[in-house]
Amino acid sequence: MRILVAGPVPETSDYGNGVTARRWARLLRNLGHEVRVAQDYDGERYDLLIALHARKSEAAIRAFSAACPDTPVVIALTGTDLYPDLVTGGVDLGLLGRAARIVVLQPRGLLQVPLGLRGRTRVIIQSMPPIPGEAPAEDRFEVAFLAHARPVKDPLRLSEAVRLLPSSSRITVTHVGGVREDDVGERLRAESAENPRYTWLGPLPRPEALAVLARSRLLVLTSLHEGGANVVTEALAAGVPIVSTRVPGSVGLLGEDYAGYFPVGDTAALATVLDDAEHDRDGLYTRIRRQCAARRASADPERETQAWRRLLAEAVPANSGYEGVR
Known part of the structure; x- marks a missing residue:
């Protein structure tokens, strides 16, 4: 055909x-x-x-x-x-x-x-074939943010959230993604220069972007809407737990009972989830890691x-x- x-x-x-x-x-x-x-x-x-x-x-x-x-x-x-x-x-x-x-x-x-x-x-x-994991860095808690800087992705939300973390936090963000609007690019460049917890690498070839994901301890999705994000599937295939806005596109893939959600646009709530995940407070990191592992077959x-x-x-x-x- x-x-x-x-x-x-x-x-x-x-x-x-x-x-x-x-x-x-x-x-x-x-x-x-x-x-x-x-x-x-x-x-x-x-x-x-x-x-x-x-x-x-x-x-x-x-x-x-x-x-x-x-x-x-x-x-x-x-x-x-x-x-x-x-x-x-x-x-x-x-x-x-x-x-x-x-x-x-x-x-x-x-x-x-x-x-x-x-x-x-x-x-x-x-779907996505299994992505071999890489050893995470020992000196930091690296968080991957794989998102092109479109308004629907709420691309500055994560960089704002990590500014609210306590000084003792070891969380760093590696942002991979391109821009379509010059003003957003300027803001991302400024944030990368001024925020010690945030590094924007710009667009990378897909294998390199997936390598960033594979070595990270978390993937964060800040989108206002999603139809069923490729990056969620990729994180499942890599065995990387996910923190996401509670949007239908993520709930449809991860489940109503998934523990790693935060409200759309809520910077403080995102910072709290990240802090809890870093320290496995109340077993949050362990729980979302297990929940993602249980959903990995959906990406087959x-x-x-x-x-x-x-x-x-x-x-x-x-x-x-x-x-x-x-």
Whole structure:
């Protein structure tokens, strides 16, 4: 089968959508399909379009549907599609309603999809092969922050929180991620220069970013919204415990009972969680480490592969051309 994967960023991008598109293309190729990744529809004939990000890929979806009206489309909803809701996210519900299947990246995403569309919506949790751990530094409690400096990531929250830690704390933050706005970059550079607990490395090649994660004692996620963050999956694969804002995208992956949450935008609460984790106060670090280990199987690549195998069988009937949603 010939499949076009359309996403809002170039295939080489290390932004989350680029990482997802590359992984899906590799997975689909391993299933025996011919796959092209592009930002726009190229006018060629395909057996299926998989559109990553309903709003930002809308032009590609419309162009493909106009040229190939009888060919199925699968639309994957990202965090900025789903939250705070589809309408606010700019998703055309009529376009979404014409999709053969809809994909969300964690179970809580289903709750954002209109009731009439949930029957054709599938949860496919993103995967990552195990990442070998590295020995953490003995002289500090290193915390990884892997996030491009977009407003939805609340990129300065962690640097502000570590300023509230007691002077005896050994916590240091290593921030890996690019910037799109010059003013944010200037603030990150200033914070890195002035805050002894915070180091911003800028964007790094993906293997180097994952190496930072693998040697860290914690990963912190400060996002306002997430659809199902790749970095959570990566931390699970690396065996690194997670501290996250209590957002549906993280709760869907880590569970309602996960102990490592803090409220969105609450700098003081984040500082408290970090301090408690560093000292394993009330067993917090031990608990979240065990909880992450218990959820590690959810990041198994074979699970994601089989989920896509089932979805393709549903969306594209094997007997002939597309015959509609079954």
